[in-house]
Amino acid sequence: MNAYQPLSALELLRQLEHRPDALDGLLDACYQRIDAWEPTLGAMTAIAPIARLRAMTQTTGPLRGLPVVVKDIFDTCDLPTSYGSAIYQAHRPTADAAMVTQLRRAGGRVLGKGVTCEFAYMAPTRTRNPLSLDRTAGGSSSGSAAAVAAGYAPFGIGSQTGGSTIRPASYCGIAGYKPTLGLLPTQGMKGFSWSFDTVGLFAAHIPDLTYFARSLTGSVQGGRSRGRSPVIGIPESYPWTQPSDNVERALRQAVEAAKQHGAHMVPIKFPRWMTDLVAAHHMIQSYEAYLTLGPEYDLQQEMLSPMLREFLQKASRVTFADYLAACRQAQLAKFELCKMFSGLDAILTPSAPDEAPSGYSSTGDPAFNRNWTLLGTPCVNVPGLRGDRGGAIGMQIIGLPYEDAQTLQVAAFLEQAIDSLGRRNQPGPD
Amino acid sequence: MNAYQPLSALELLRQLEHRPDALDGLLDACYQRIDAWEPTLGAMTAIAPIARLRAMTQTTGPLRGLPVVVKDIFDTCDLPTSYGSAIYQAHRPTADAAMVTQLRRAGGRVLGKGVTCEFAYMAPTRTRNPLSLDRTAGGSSSGSAAAVAAGYAPFGIGSQTGGSTIRPASYCGIAGYKPTLGLLPTQGMKGFSWSFDTVGLFAAHIPDLTYFARSLTGSVQGGRSRGRSPVIGIPESYPWTQPSDNVERALRQAVEAAKQHGAHMVPIKFPRWMTDLVAAHHMIQSYEAYLTLGPEYDLQQEMLSPMLREFLQKASRVTFADYLAACRQAQLAKFELCKMFSGLDAILTPSAPDEAPSGYSSTGDPAFNRNWTLLGTPCVNVPGLRGDRGGAIGMQIIGLPYEDAQTLQVAAFLEQAIDSLGRRNQPGPD
Numbered sequence: 001m002n003a004y005q006p007l008s009a010l011e012l013l014r015q016l017e018h019r020p021d022a023l024d025g026l027l028d029a030c031y032q033r034i035d036a037w038e039p040t041l042g043a044m045t046a047i048a049p050i051a052r053l054r055a056m057t058q059t060t061g062p063l064r065g066l067p068v069v070v071k072d073i074f075d076t077c078d079l080p081t082s083y084g085s086a087i088y089q090a091h092r093p094t095a096d097a098a099m100v101t102q103l104r105r106a107g108g109r110v111l112g113k114g115v116t117c118e119f120a121y122m123a124p125t126r127t128r129n130p131l132s133l134d135r136t137a138g139g140s141s142s143g144s145a146a147a148v149a150a151g152y153a154p155f156g157i158g159s160q161t162g163g164s165t166i167r168p169a170s171y172c173g174i175a176g177y178k179p180t181l182g183l184l185p186t187q188g189m190k191g192f193s194w195s196f197d198t199v200g201l202f203a204a205h206i207p208d209l210t211y212f213a214r215s216l217t218g219s220v221q222g223g224r225s226r227g228r229s230p231v232i233g234i235p236e237s238y239p240w241t242q243p244s245d246n247v248e249r250a251l252r253q254a255v256e257a258a259k260q261h262g263a264h265m266v267p268i269k270f271p272r273w274m275t276d277l278v279a280a281h282h283m284i285q286s287y288e289a290y291l292t293l294g295p296e297y298d299l300q301q302e303m304l305s306p307m308l309r310e311f312l313q314k315a316s317r318v319t320f321a322d323y324l325a326a327c328r329q330a331q332l333a334k335f336e337l338c339k340m341f342s343g344l345d346a347i348l349t350p351s352a353p354d355e356a357p358s359g360y361s362s363t364g365d366p367a368f369n370r371n372w373t374l375l376g377t378p379c380v381n382v383p384g385l386r387g388d389r390g391g392a393i394g395m396q397i398i399g400l401p402y403e404d405a406q407t408l409q410v411a412a413f414l415e416q417a418i419d420s421l422g423r424r425n426q427p428g429p430d
Numbered sequence: 431m432n433a434y435q436p437l438s439a440l441e442l443l444r445q446l447e448h449r450p451d452a453l454d455g456l457l458d459a460c461y462q463r464i465d466a467w468e469p470t471l472g473a474m475t476a477i478a479p480i481a482r483l484r485a486m487t488q489t490t491g492p493l494r495g496l497p498v499v500v501k502d503i504f505d506t507c508d509l510p511t512s513y514g515s516a517i518y519q520a521h522r523p524t525a526d527a528a529m530v531t532q533l534r535r536a537g538g539r540v541l542g543k544g545v546t547c548e549f550a551y552m553a554p555t556r557t558r559n560p561l562s563l564d565r566t567a568g569g570s571s572s573g574s575a576a577a578v579a580a581g582y583a584p585f586g587i588g589s590q591t592g593g594s595t596i597r598p599a600s601y602c603g604i605a606g607y608k609p610t611l612g613l614l615p616t617q618g619m620k621g622f623s624w625s626f627d628t629v630g631l632f633a634a635h636i637p638d639l640t641y642f643a644r645s646l647t648g649s650v651q652g653g654r655s656r657g658r659s660p661v662i663g664i665p666e667s668y669p670w671t672q673p674s675d676n677v678e679r680a681l682r683q684a685v686e687a688a689k690q691h692g693a694h695m696v697p698i699k700f701p702r703w704m705t706d707l708v709a710a711h712h713m714i715q716s717y718e719a720y721l722t723l724g725p726e727y728d729l730q731q732e733m734l735s736p737m738l739r740e741f742l743q744k745a746s747r748v749t750f751a752d753y754l755a756a757c758r759q760a761q762l763a764k765f766e767l768c769k770m771f772s773g774l775d776a777i778l779t780p781s782a783p784d785e786a787p788s789g790y791s792s793t794g795d796p797a798f799n800r801n802w803t804l805l806g807t808p809c810v811n812v813p814g815l816r817g818d819r820g821g822a823i824g825m826q827i828i829g830l831p832y833e834d835a836q837t838l839q840v841a842a843f844l845e846q847a848i849d850s851l852g853r854r855n856q857p858g859p860d
Contacts, residue, residue: 077725091524098621101724182757187621187722191528195612219750292617294531295507320649327612328832335765402758 003037003130006174006204009066009154010211016064023065027053030067030111033151040133042126043146045072046079047112061107062215068155069147071140072113073120073190074099083190084116084125084140087296087303097188099157099199106215111153114143117363119293120159120192123305124360131173132391135356138168139363141200145172148202155212156202160373161192161285163352163366165200169381170351170394171364175209175415177201177408178369180401181376184216193288195330196281196373206382206412213408229262230345230410232397236267239275241367244354250385250393251350254418258348261417268347271340273333274371280333281370283326286315330374337375337400346410347398351381355391368396378404380411384418433467433560436604436634439496439584440641446494453495457483460497460541463581470563472556473576475502476509477542491537492645498585499577501570502543503550503620504529513620514546514555514570517726517733527618529587529629536645541583544573547793549723550589550622553735554790561603562821565786568598569793571630575602578632585642586632590803591622591715593782593796595630599811600781600824601794605639605845607631607838608799610831611806614646623718625760626711626803636812636842643838659692660775660840662827666697669705671797674784680815680823681780684848688778691847698777701770703763704801710763711800713756716745760804767805767830776840777828781811785821798826808834810841814848 007030015022031050038044053067070076073083075093082088100110115127117140127142129135130149137146141158145168148156158165160178169176177200184199191197201216203209234255243251255265290297290312296304297312304312341347353365372379378401381394397414399407437460445452461480468474483497500506503513505523512518530540545557547570557572559565560579567576571588575598578586588595590608599606607630614629621627631646633639664685673681685695720727720742726734727742734742771777783795802809808831811824827844829837 094521095725098721098724101728102721105724105728182625183754185624185718185721187624188725191617194615194617217750219754288615291528291532291615294528294535295525295618298531298535320647324613324649324832331831401761402754 001036003041003133003150004173005033005151006149007151007154008204009208012066012154013064024054027067030151030153037150041128041130041146041150043115043137043143043150043152044069045082045113045115045143048079048110053109053111056109061105063107065107065109066155067111067153068103068108068157069112069114069144069153070100070110070157071144071159072116073159074157075188076100076110076113079110079113081113084118084120085296085303087300095188098185099189102185102216103157106218108155114141114147114156114158116140116143118305118308119190120161120164121308121311122363123307124363126360129171129356132356135358135391136171136360136363138171138356140164141168142363145169145174145176145202148204149174154203154208158200158202159189160198160200160369161196162373163369165202166351166369166379166381166394166396167364167366169202169383171356171392173383173392175203175206175383176381177209177213178373178379179213179404180378183404191292193285194292195284195288198373206380206408206415210408210412213404229264230413231264231266231343232258232410233266233268233344233347235347235349236269238349238368239270240278241353241365243350246387246389247350247354247393250387251395253385253421254348254395254414257417257421258414261413261420263413263417266344271336273329273336276329277333277371277374280326280329281374283318283322284330284374287318287323290315290318334375341400346407348414349396349398351394351396355387355389355393372398376401378407380407382411382414382418384415384422431466433471433563433580434603435463435581436579437581437584438634439638442496442584443494454484457497460581460583467580471558471560471576471580473545473567473573473580473582474499475512475543475545475573478509478540483539483541486539491535493537495537495539496585497541497583498533498538498587499542499544499574499583500530500540500587501574501589502546503589504587505618506530506540506543509540509543511543514548514550515726515733517730525618528615529619532615532646533587536648538585544571544577544586544588546570546573548735548738549620550591550594551738551741552793553737554793556790559601559786562786565788565821566601566790566793568601568786570594571598572793575599575604575606575632578634579604584633584638588630588632589619590628590630590799591626592803593799595632596781596799596809596811596824596826597794597796599632599813601786601822603813603822605633605636605813606811607639607643608803608809609643609834610808613834621722623715624722625714625718628803636810636838636845640838640842643834659694660843661694661696661773662688662840663696663698663774663777665777665779666699668779668798669700670708670801671783671795673780676817676819677780677784677823680817681825683815683851684778684825684844687847687851688844691843691850693843693847696774701766703759703766706759707763707801707804710756710759711804713748713752714760714804717748717753720745720748764805771830776837778844779826779828781824781826785817785819785823802828806831808837810837812841812844812848814845814852
């Protein structure tokens with residue numbers, strides 16, 4: 001039996017369409033996956049009793065009662081919420097986060113809470129990667145990503161301040177989506193850096209993910225395609241960590257697949273300010289985290305991990321003048337962003353510099369994600385490619401703010417292109 | 431004895447400079463004001479025991495132990511926090527809001543919690559206006575504004591999503607400041623509309639307010655003047671409620687005073703999109719409030735005021751498509767904003783359409799504030815003028831985002847100009 005077995009939500013919904021009474025069976029199957037794999041994977045901090053999920057008889061709303069794993073930085077009134085921190089071990093919020101309310105309104109059921117790095121920062125978690133059990137699932141939304149990859153639930157909710165949604169999605173071989181900054185609510189989510197904190201979504205494939213996003217907002221997000229081949233920008237180089245050769249090869253495969261599928265691939269050069277944003281992200285995140293985690297740092301510092309404590313110590317030295325200068329840089333970059341996308345439907349980069357690193361001493365490198373989080377752009381991780389070491393390598397599709405529908409369409413296009421590449425490469429007809 | 435008696439923080443600090451042991455006496459005086467006026471004014475929801483404030487021996491930090499009234503939508507670990515709602519009557523947060531942490535780090539002491547409209551919306555509060563006891567103090571930061579006007583404390587903290595800081599400051603005849611969106615932390619503050627929620631500050635006069643802002647951020651905010659007379663834009667008309675004749679007269683006085691003081695006053699025309707933003711603000715605020723107050727609306731609707739319940743009922747019908755369209759409008763407006771300020775140091779408008787209305791059935795009209803809150807600009811209420819009916823009329827100085835220092839400078843310039851006008855108009859030499 002394989003730990004990696006993502007469940008396509010659209011397939012489950014088709015089953016429910018034909019047999020509305022099949023929901024209990026689907027829930028049973030999810031709990032069986034948890035029973036089988038949770039001792040190995042360590043993806044969950046709390047699991048709702050199956051009786052509770054069965055007892056929620058409401059199956060209206062587009063999510064039709066399907067289960068969802070929610071990252072443990074979102075408050076839930078019916079499950080413990082500890083933000084990955086020893087300080088909040090016994091914490092039980094009185095109210096749901098707004099995101100959880102939105103989920104319930106759409107007919108989703110909270111199956112349990114997914115492991116998060118401490119306060120969604122970078123201290124490693126125990127969660128294993130379902131695709132490669134000796135590797136990290138990424139972070140900080142480790143649990144939600146691993147749970148979706150392992151088929152505990154068809155949907156997961158995470159968050160991203162640096163690369164906490166796109167990176168674990170890439171490592172776990174599933175679809176991940178960071179919407180335009182502010183489109184999904186962060187109220188009732190433990191904050192880290194208010195200029196960047198964004199809700200993230202996980203599902204098996206891009207169409208599942210698009211359905212999830214549309215269900216939550218009750219919208220035409222990700223609606224009809226514009227009926228023409230996408231124009232996709234390919235950066236010639238990156239102002240941050242370079243991708244591994246392994247990832248470079250995967251990127252070439254993706255580009256080749258997209259071209260064969262009819263996309264126009266346009267080489268682009270990042271403007272100078274993209275380089276400056278790397279430092280600006282660090283400055284803003286540091287200044288803001290020292291405030292949002294201020295109560296914990298000032299009063300219970302000994303309960304923080306050494307990694308976070310050290311980060312906050314350094315963060316305390318960022319001056320307001322430096323913060324203000326970085327905010328101004330970010331604002332100017334947002335003004336310039338349209339130009340960078342001029343003539344393009346989306347930009348394509350790898351989602352991470354390599355496959356998931358081995359072991360659990362790090363959750364990996366968010367270098368390919370941070371600037372986009374700062375810029376507030378929609379980003380989608382497209383799964384489907386594998387690297388030399390057998391791990392997943394995700395491709396990141398990036399669009400302009402508020403162009404989420406189009407960004408998801410381009411991602412769906414790329415996923416299809418990569419899939420058909422896979423099918424062509426298979427040894428014989430099936 | 432007069433209920434209106436704002437305390438200049440800079441004056442108190444000068445006293446402390448000469449006699450560091452004077453702090454206990456200053457605290458005593460604040461509590462005497464509360465004893466004398468609170469039964470009439472109704473500005474506070476919780477007051478810290480004086481012994482607790484005296485026992486806080488830390489007088490480092492630029493605020494030197496001075497007391498501060500904090501709006502009761504900010505979590506405090508040592509005082510009850512009920513967000514103005516019956517639902518949270520017994521609520522006692524485990525941690526401080528980040529803003530409260532920042533305040534304590536700067537050497538401020540939380541004297542108590544100021545009355546807020548229910549969840550910082552518009553249902554009227556019981557708080558009376560210290561300047562005119564038969565009128566509202568404005569809202570939603572009613573208590574913090576009234577407390578500062580009455581001399582309970584030299585500083586107050588409020589918030590603004592529509593006009594909840596600038597309007598009560600205007601009505602109560604004190605200085606009020608809504609910083610650039612995002613410069614002060616809202617984590618741990620009960621949210622209403624995440625695109626707009628902004629922390630606000632109150633003090634007696636602009637120099638006190640500037641000192642408060644600088645102390646919180648440990649910065650040169652509001653630093654040295656640029657040594658030339660400001661260029662101030664005066665809109666020819668407004669795309670929202672028109673000001674009363676009463677306010678028009680006050681505005682003419684302010685313009686005249688500024689000119690006599692050397693300012694260049696430039697007539698400006700608002701671009702077309704300023705009109706559209708009025709509806710966009712309503713759309714965005716509605717969509718977001720229906721989510722942030724979702725847990726309360728879905729589970730304890732009967733505990734909400736009829737006014738808020740009706741607002742949320744209507745808000746539930748705003749579609750995601752409409753929300754997205756309004757977000758796009760807001761984004762475009764932010765891109766265009768620089769052009770509107772081209773050649774100007776700031777824009778001047780009245781802070782509200784009239785003096786505080788009589789009675790307590792409304793907290794007044796935020797029409798003059800909403801667009802600026804949406805645009806994220808710094809706004810400062812300059813006190814000093816009086817209307818026909820004897821109430822305060824505030825002038826609003828507006829700057830470009832991140833130009834907070836300059837905006838506060840222009841506000842200080844205008845306050846001085848208005849003050850010398852007052853002195854010239856006095857019957858004889860003093």
